[in-house]
Amino acid sequence: MSQTAIESIEKRFTALHDSTSEEVWNDGDKLFELAEEIEKNDIYLARRVLQRVRTLQPKRPKLTQHLKRLSDEIEKSSKQAQTSSSSEYQPATENKKISLKSIVELAKNNKLWNKPWLIALIFPFLLFAFYQLVWAAPRYESRAQLIVQQPDGMSTMDPSMALLSGLGVGSNSGADSEIAKAYIHSEDMLNYLEKHSNLKAHYQQGGDLFSKLSNDASKEDLLQFYIEHTTVEIDDASGVLKVLVQAYTPEFANTLTQTVIDRAEWYINSIGHQLAAAQLKFIRSEHAKVELRLRNAQKQLLAFQQKHNLLDPEAEGLALQQITYGLEGQIATKSAELKGLLSTMTNKAPQVVMLEAEIDALKTQLELERAFVSTARFVAN
Template sequence: MSQQAVNTIEQRFSELHKKTSPEVWNSADELIKVSQQLEEEDIYLARRVMQRVRILQPKRPKIKAELKRLSDLVALHAKQTQISSSTEKNTTTEPTKTTKTTKTAKPNSVNVFSKKLSDNPNIKSWTKPWVLLLLVPFILFAFYQLVWAAPRFESRAQLIIQQPDGMATMDPSMALLSGLGVGGNSTADSEIAKAYIHSEDMLNYLQTHNNIKEHYQNGGDVFSRLSSDASIEDLLKYYVDHTTVEIDEASGVIKILAQGFTPEFANNLTKTIVNRAEWYINSIGHQLAEAQLKFIRLEHAKVEQRLRDAQKSTLAFQQKNNLLDPEAEGLALQQITYGLEGQIASKSAQLKGLQLTMTNKAPQVVMLQAELDALKTQLEQERSRLSAQQGINDSNTKNGEAAVSEVLAQYSDLKIELELALKGYTSSEVSLDKARIEAYRQLKYLVVVESATLAQDNKYPNSLYNILLFAVLQLMLFGIGKIVLATAKELR
């Protein structure tokens, strides 16, 4: 811009200063309004006013951007003015000069055209960074999603784990004893089934029966198929990514979604998963029940053997001592002893009465004395049978015969052992019944709610969703990059 034009702008700026009140001239907000009003009439003066605003508030937001915009408008206006003046100048030249110019315009027109072509904003826009960062990757990704990406089909199956209803076939007291009325943790069972479906054991079974590795390596496109040198860990990860297991916490329904590059393979894969999961759930229930029952049965067998040993010992003791009930035998001996003592007391009283009136050699006194001696001898024998030790040789006891007190003591020990064994056997029977009930409770069955479906249309890739998501991510990253660059320029 020439010095004369600058002086003219400053002159108009000074005149505006004189016409404007000090309140407006010293207010940045008011000057911005003045600049906006002058933008259509005098772009140069509007830019000069905006420079005044920048001086008043250099840290005002967006002031630099607004000033740059006005500068671009000034440059554009100056360029248009220059083009229009050159056009008018060319139209006023002489005819001879015009003809001469026409003769030499051919080579220059090529240069002018190439210059215009290079200055064309449409041509320059293709080389801008945003085109390389946004448009080219977007076109490549859209081409892959719409043309190149291999379709993947999905088969669906729904399962639920159920337990038998033991309340319907059980006595209420036994149901309370076993706690059968309390519901089980179905969510945990569903999580166990999900973990097994995504386990390496299931992968090995599927590899044996469906050869999923070959299908995943040969199907699909170069980006979606499994690599040819994939390890077992890579195959497991690929299998888990393409097999979804969803659990509805409210109903406990397990939904299996298996993907394949053909609908037939996806259907067969889902069927195999369902059959294997059903076998696994049933097997773990039976294994737990059999293990618990086996332990309880072994313990019950021990208690039963103890009872039988106690019964045999009691029977052998009874046969050895020729006694059916030693306690009754001891009670009978006690009654005999008490009877003999009563008779002795009675005979002693009679003897004393006779001795008061008769001599000791009188027949009645001698006879009564003999009876009294016999009763005392018999009493001693009966008492010896009750309390004498084993092996005592007596005229009225057998050699090696145990005393009744010792027999009763041994029989009491055997009887206590028999009672304890009987009580233990009764408790073991109850425990065994309860274990059977618990084993019945632990049995679980995998019920198929929906069989494996055969897809007609591919569900993946979801091209429209993927393209829109890719575009949104691109714009987000590009915007973040622009902000970072602008911040870096601002801090310089």
């Protein structure tokens, strides 16, 4: 198949895309039904649509068989065309001119010129055909793909810091693709292209009377013209950003596409750098707050130690705990002696009264030592 035929198929495919809703275009089942309807009139375009279905649904049953059947029919028709007599061949332009001439002669023979409504119908068609065949300037389209991804912040940052900065949450790559699409169609991108690619001059000097940009076009007109000639598509499944740029020369179309991709990549990276800088600033501020709280706690600890003469809270707490254990042992011993005396003496005996007083004193001291132990443990913690 010649390059011209392939370009013609791609043009029809692009026109079909523009006239089809996104819901149908991204639905493999609906697109398959559309291909079956197109096959009746345009088998080449039907095969191109099925290739799109294979991209959306690689595992669709019997899809390969349909593509092979269409390819066999196209190959068969091509062989029949090659075996036909060369005298019967005529250029496409001449065939179209003959067709237009036949329409005019048919109209004359059937006296169609006497009917004004037919004239109003045929005349615009003839003008449009003349414009497309003779006058219309060619346009060239360059395509490029851009993948927008974010690095995993958890792999380069401590988990606790990641929670503080919000990096642990999964990012939405679809939103990043939408941001890139909006920037490509923005006025900032247009200003950059005017500065580095002389875009306005190309739009005004190229094309024909109807397709080029007017010389007195405003900034808004230039932006609208640029948007109409720059298509951005987002694949929801893979997140791939496809950029299609039209220009009046293939070299300028390729250069313009590369410039748009480079600038969009710079913009997305700059947003990532700004976000990283903001997150780092937040982490540093949180770290400074933690350090300040730690210093204040240390000052309070030193003040408490000086106030209560605690040089080593843990060691002194351990010593106080040993004292409480000793007091508890003495209380147990004295209580046993008291029980022995009460078995032979009365409650008012001098030895009994003295022993009870010692036990009460030991219990009072035990409560004081326990209070010191609790204070020492609190300071150590």
